Amino acid sequence: MKYLSSGTKYDSCNQSAICHAFGPDGRCIQLYKTLLTNYCSGECTYCPNRCERDVTRVSLSPDEITKITWSFYRKNAIEGLFLSSGVIGEPEITSQKQLEVATLLRQQGFKGYIHLRLMPGTPKYILDQIAEVANKFGVNAETTNKSNYSEICPNFDYQNDVLQRLHWTDRIIRKKRKEFRGTNRLVGANDTQFVVGAVNEPDSEIVNTVSEFMKKYSLRRPYFMSFDPVPDTPLSENRPSPLWREQRLYQVSYLLKEYGIKADDFDVVYDEHGFLSNSDPKLELAKANRDMFPVDINSASFSDLIRVPGIGPISADRILRSRPLFEEKELTRMGVVVGRARPFICINGKSQASLSDFLEACS
Amino acid sequence: MIITFFPFVGSVLQASLYIMKYPYAELLYGSNSAEIEMKLCFVKKDDTEKILHAANVCSDQIPELMKKLFSNKWHKFSKADIPPVKYIECVLRHSSVDLAAFVRFLAGCNGNIDALYNKRSREGKRYYTYMREVTKSYHSLCMFARTEVFDNLIISEINPPHSISDLFCKWLGRRNPDLPVAVIQNDIAYIANGEYLGYKHFDVLPASEIESLRSSKRDEKLENLWDMYYCTQMIDNRRNPGLAKKMQPAYTSGISRMAAKDRYRVERGISNTTLFDFTSI
Numbered sequence: 001m002k003y004l005s006s007g008t009k010y011d012s013c014n015q016s017a018i019c020h021a022f023g024p025d026g027r028c029i030q031l032y033k034t035l036l037t038n039y040c041s042g043e044c045t046y047c048p049n050r051c052e053r054d055v056t057r058v059s060l061s062p063d064e065i066t067k068i069t070w071s072f073y074r075k076n077a078i079e080g081l082f083l084s085s086g087v088i089g090e091p092e093i094t095s096q097k098q099l100e101v102a103t104l105l106r107q108q109g110f111k112g113y114i115h116l117r118l119m120p121g122t123p124k125y126i127l128d129q130i131a132e133v134a135n136k137f138g139v140n141a142e143t144t145n146k147s148n149y150s151e152i153c154p155n156f157d158y159q160n161d162v163l164q165r166l167h168w169t170d171r172i173i174r175k176k177r178k179e180f181r182g183t184n185r186l187v188g189a190n191d192t193q194f195v196v197g198a199v200n201e202p203d204s205e206i207v208n209t210v211s212e213f214m215k216k217y218s219l220r221r222p223y224f225m226s227f228d229p230v231p232d233t234p235l236s237e238n239r240p241s242p243l244w245r246e247q248r249l250y251q252v253s254y255l256l257k258e259y260g261i262k263a264d265d266f267d268v269v270y271d272e273h274g275f276l277s278n279s280d281p282k283l284e285l286a287k288a289n290r291d292m293f294p295v296d297i298n299s300a301s302f303s304d305l306i307r308v309p310g311i312g313p314i315s316a317d318r319i320l321r322s323r324p325l326f327e328e329k330e331l332t333r334m335g336v337v338v339g340r341a342r343p344f345i346c347i348n349g350k351s352q353a354s355l356s357d358f359l360e361a362c363s
Numbered sequence: 364m365i366i367t368f369f370p371f372v373g374s375v376l377q378a379s380l381y382i383m384k385y386p387y388a389e390l391l392y393g394s395n396s397a398e399i400e401m402k403l404c405f406v407k408k409d410d411t412e413k414i415l416h417a418a419n420v421c422s423d424q425i426p427e428l429m430k431k432l433f434s435n436k437w438h439k440f441s442k443a444d445i446p447p448v449k450y451i452e453c454v455l456r457h458s459s460v461d462l463a464a465f466v467r468f469l470a471g472c473n474g475n476i477d478a479l480y481n482k483r484s485r486e487g488k489r490y491y492t493y494m495r496e497v498t499k500s501y502h503s504l505c506m507f508a509r510t511e512v513f514d515n516l517i518i519s520e521i522n523p524p525h526s527i528s529d530l531f532c533k534w535l536g537r538r539n540p541d542l543p544v545a546v547i548q549n550d551i552a553y554i555a556n557g558e559y560l561g562y563k564h565f566d567v568l569p570a571s572e573i574e575s576l577r578s579s580k581r582d583e584k585l586e587n588l589w590d591m592y593y594c595t596q597m598i599d600n601r602r603n604p605g606l607a608k609k610m611q612p613a614y615t616s617g618i619s620r621m622a623a624k625d626r627y628r629v630e631r632g633i634s635n636t637t638l639f640d641f642t643s644i
Contacts, residue, residue, distance in 0.1 A: 001588070005595040018505050019610075021625045023597050024632050026606030032592065071585050072592075074512045074539065076505075076519070077621065109541055228600070243601065322481035333482040 001034070001068065003058045007049055008033040008084055011117060012193060012223035020077050031082040031115065032072050034065060036097055040086030044142075044153045045234040046198045046227060049086045053232050062101040069105060073112050080113030080135070081105065091119035091161075095126045102133040113186065120153070120161035124168050131172045136188025139165040144209040148199045152235075166190060170217040189220035196249060197227035197241025202274030204266070207252050211263035214256060221257075224249045248276045255282060258313055259306050283309040286344055294346040297331070298324045310340030364388040364413045365406060367399045370455050370462055372448060373420035376428040379469040381415050383432075386470075388415070390463035432469065433476045444480055445498065453497040454490050456526045465490060497525050504531045507615045507622035510544075512585075516560075516576055520547045521618070529553050533565060545573045586621060593625060594633050602632055 011033060019028035037059035038049045049055065065083070072078040083101055088094045095118055102114050116130055116137040130137050141162055143149050149158035156162070169190050176187045192213065194206060206224075213219035226241040255261045259282075268288040269281055277284065286293060286309050295304045297319060305316040318334040325331065326348045328338050342352045366388045368378035382388060391406055393399035403414070420428065425448055433447070445453070451469070454460055468486045472478040482488040500523055508531065510519045517539055521528060532546035536555025543559040545552050552573040554566040560576065562568070607629040616626035 002591055002595055005592050009596050009598055018502070020506055021593060021622070022607050022611040022629060023593070024604065024607050024629050025598050025601040026603040026610055027596070027601075028610065029593065029596055033596070068588070071512075072589065074510065074517060074542075075585060075589070075621075076508060076510050076535070076538075077589055111538070111540065228598075240600075318481050321477045322483055330483055333488055 001060065003056055004035040004038060004060055005033060007035040007038050007086075008082065010225050010228075011082065011084055012225060018079055020079065030079045031113065032069050032078045032080070033082040033084075034060065034068075036060060036065070036083060036085035036094070036101070037088060038086050039088055041089060042087045042153065042155050044155075046152055046195060046230065047233070048230045050233060053230075062097070062104050065101050066104050066108065066110075069112075070108070070110065073110070078112070080115065082115045082117070084117035085119070087119050087155075091121035092123050092126065094119045095122040095130070099126060099130050099133070102130065106133045115188070118165070120156040120165065122165060127165070127168055127172055131176055134188075135186045136191065138169055138191050140194075141166070141192040141209070141213070142195050143199055144194075144201045144205045148201055152195070152198050166192065166213065166217040166219075173218070190217050191221050191223065192219060193223040193225060194249075195227050196224050196246055198235060198238075202270070203245070203249060203252075203276045204270050204274035206249060207256070207266055208263050210253055211256055222253050224253075242278075244278045245276070248278065248281060252276070252281050255285075260303065261285070261307075280309065282307075283340070293344040294351040295344065297345055297347045308341050308344045310337035310342075310344075364415065365391055365403070366415045366417060367391045367393070367403070368417035368462075368466065369399075369419050370394060371419045372451050372455065373422075373425055373428065374417045375451060375455065375462070375466055375469070376425065376432055377417035377420065378466045379432055380428065381417055382466055382470040385415070390466055392462045432474065433472070434474045445494070447476055447479060450479055450494050453494040456497050457493040458525050460490075460493055497527065500525050501527045501530055503615055503618060505534055507611075507618040509619040509621045510535070513577055515543070516573075517542050517544045518547065518573065518577065519545070522548060529565075529567075536565070545576075547573060586624075589621065590624065593628070597633050604629070604632075 019030045021029040023029060035049075037057070038055065039057045039059065040047070040049045040051050043050050043052065065081070069078070069081045073080070081101075083098055085094050085098060088097065098116050098118065102116060105114065113136075114134045116134045118127070118130070118137055118139050120139050122139065127137070139162055142153060146158040149156070149162065173187060173190060180187055196206065210219065210222045213222070224246045226243050226246045227235075227238070228240050229236045229238050252266060256263065265285065266281065269284040270276060286307065292304070292307065295308060297305075302316055302320060305311050305319060306313055311319070312335075315331075315335040319325065319331070319336075322330070322334065328342070328347060331341070331347070332338050343354065345351065364385050364387070366378050366381045366385070368374040368390070370392060378390065382390065389406065391399065391402055393402055407414075429448065444450070454465055455462070464486075468490060471486075478484065478487050480491065482491050504521060504523055504527065508519050508521050510517045517535065519531075519535065521531065523531070528546050528548040528551075532544060532553035532555045535544040535546065540556060543557055544555045546555075547570050550570045552568045552570045554560070554562055554568060554573075555564070557563050557566045611626055611629050613626065616623035
C-alpha cells in the first residue's frame with residue numbers, strides 16, 4: 001500500500017466536495033489514491049515507475065483495494081477512491097482491472113465517489129462500461145502537442161491514444177448526464193492533467209490547449225503538476241519547474257472558466273518567450289488594458305466588474321444586488337479586496353488619482 | 364403586547380410578520396410551551412396584556428410565510444450562498460444568536476431579501492457571519508470528525524460549538540445507508556437509520572442507551588493504516604506550512620483524535636527517521 005499510494009502523490013484529483021485531511025504541503029486528501037500496480041511497460045521519460053527504472057514493484061488485488069477503501073470510507077476519512085495504474089502489458093488489460101475494482105465496490109453497495117485515471121489507448125467498449133460504475137474517468141494529456149508527447153511518452157500516440165479518448169469520454173459523459181438528469185447520481189466531467197515543464201512548452205501553448213480542450217471536449221478542470229526530476233530517468237538532469245508556474249496556470253484556467261476571458265486576451269501578459277510572470281494574471285491583464293478602467297461600481301455590468309482585480313464573481317453578484325453603493329467600506333463588507341481594486345474602480349464619482357492623471361492636469 | 368415564538372424557522376417567520384404589524388410589541392421565546400409559560404409569568408404586566416403566539420408551522424407552509432415577508436423574491440439567492448430558508452435555520456442554530464433581535468432584523472428587512480446577504484448593514488453582516496460560522500462548523504465536522512466502526516453500528520462522538528449534531532448525524536446516515544449511525548454529544552445520542560435497531564429512522568436518545576449497543580470493535584489497526592497512507596501523500600520539497608495551516612486550522616484538532624494527529628503533522632512535518640532506523644544502525 002505504501003509503495004502504490006506513494007506512486008499517486010503527484011496525481012491531482014478533486015471532486016470539490018469534502019476534504020478530510022490536508023497534507024503538510026497544503027494539498028487536500030479526500031480520496032484514497034492508489035495505483036493498482038507500479039509494474040509498467042511504458043517508458044515515459046519523467047515517470048518514477050517507467051519500466052527501465054530499478055524500483056520495488058508491487059500490486060494490490062481488487063479485493064484488497066476495496067477493503068481498504070471501505071474501511072477508510074466508514075471511518076469518514078475519505079469520500080471515495082482514485083485509482084490509477086502502471087500499464088500491465090496492454091492498456092486494455094489494465095483498464096479491465098481498474099473496471100473490476102470499481103464494479104466490485106459498486107456491487108458491495110459503495111455509494112462514494114470513484115475516479116479512474118485511465119491508460120492512454122483504453123478501448124471505447126471499456127470506457128462505456130466504466131461510465132456505468134465510475135463518477136469520473138479520463139486520460140492524462142500530459143502536454144500540448146504530438147511532438148512533445150512523443151518525446152516524453154514514446155509508447156503512445158497523442159492523437160489516437162489521448163485526444164480520441166478525451167473525445168469519447170466527453171460523448172459518454174454527455175450521454176450519462178442526460179440519462180441521470182434529476183437523479184442523485186454524480187456524473188463527473190472531462191478532466192486531464194498536464195506535466196508543466198517536462199518539455200519546453202511555453203505557458204501560452206498550455207493556455208491555448210486548455211482553452212481548446214474546454215471547447216472541444218468540455219474540459220471542466222485541467223490539473224497542472226510541476227515537473228520534478230526523478231533520479232534514474234532520462235530527465236533526471238533537467239531543472240525542476242518553479243512551483244509558482246503551476247499556481248499561475250491554475251489562476252489562468254479559472255479566468256478562462258469562471259470569468260469568460262478568452263485565451264487570446266492573455267497574449268498581452270506573456271513575456272517574449274510566451275511565459276507568464278510570477279504575478280497575478282488578472283492584475284497583469286488589468287494593467288495591460290488600462291483603457292477599460294476605472295469602472296463605475298454603480299453602473300458597470302457583471303462582466304466588467306469581474307475583470308477588476310479584487311472583485312470575483314461572488315462579490316460582483318453582491319454589488320449588483322446592493323446598488324447604489326457610496327463607500328469603500330460597503331465594498332469591503334461584500335468581500336471585495338479594496339486595496340487591490342481601488343486603482344481600477346470609481347465609486348460615487350470618486351476614483352484613485354494616478355500619477356498620469358496628475359501630469360495630465362498639470363499640462 | 365407580547366409576541367411569543369419558538370426557535371424554529373416557521374415560528375420565527377410568523378413572529379417577524381407579527382412584529383411588522385405591531386412594531387412596539389415585546390418578543391419572548393422558549394424551546395417549548397412550558398418554557399414560554401414560565402417566562403410569561405415574569406414578563407406579563409397584568410392579565411389584560413395581549414399575547415400573540417407565533418406557532419411553528421410545517422415545512423410546506425414556510426414558502427407561503429417567506430412570500431408574505433419577502434414578497435416574490437423570497438427564494439432568491441446567489442450561487443455562492445445558501446437559500447434564505449436555510450440561512451434562517453443556520454442563524455437559529457448559532458450559539459450566540461439573540462433570537463428576538465433576529466426576528467426584528469427579519470422584519471426590518473422590509474421585504475428586501477438581499478439585506479440578508481449583502482452585508483450593507485451592521486446587523487446584516489452579523490447574521491451573515493453567524494450563518495457562515497454555523498455552515499463552517501458543520502463542514503468542519505463533516506471533514507474532520509471520525510467514526511468508530513462496530514459490527515452493527517457506526518458511532519461518532521462530537522462536541523460542536525453550535526446546535527448542529529442532528530444535521531451531522533443525518534449526513535452520516537446518508538453516507539452509510541446500510542448501517543445505523545449514532546452521533547453522541549454529551550449525554551444525548553442522535554440516531555440515523557434507526558430502523559435497523561428498532562427505533563425511528565431519525566431519533567434522539569439518552570447516550571447511555573447507545574453504550575449498551577456497542578459490540579466488539581473491528582479494525583483496530585485502521586488508524587495506523589491511515590497514518591501510513593497520509594504520510595505517502597506528502598511531497599517533501601513542496602512543504603508549505605502556511606497554506607497547510609490555513610487549510611487545516613488549529614481548532615480542527617479538537618474535532619477528533621485522527622484529525623489532531625494530521626494537524627500535528629501539518630505543524631511539524633513528517634519525520635523521515637524512526638526509532639527503528641536508530642536501532643538498526
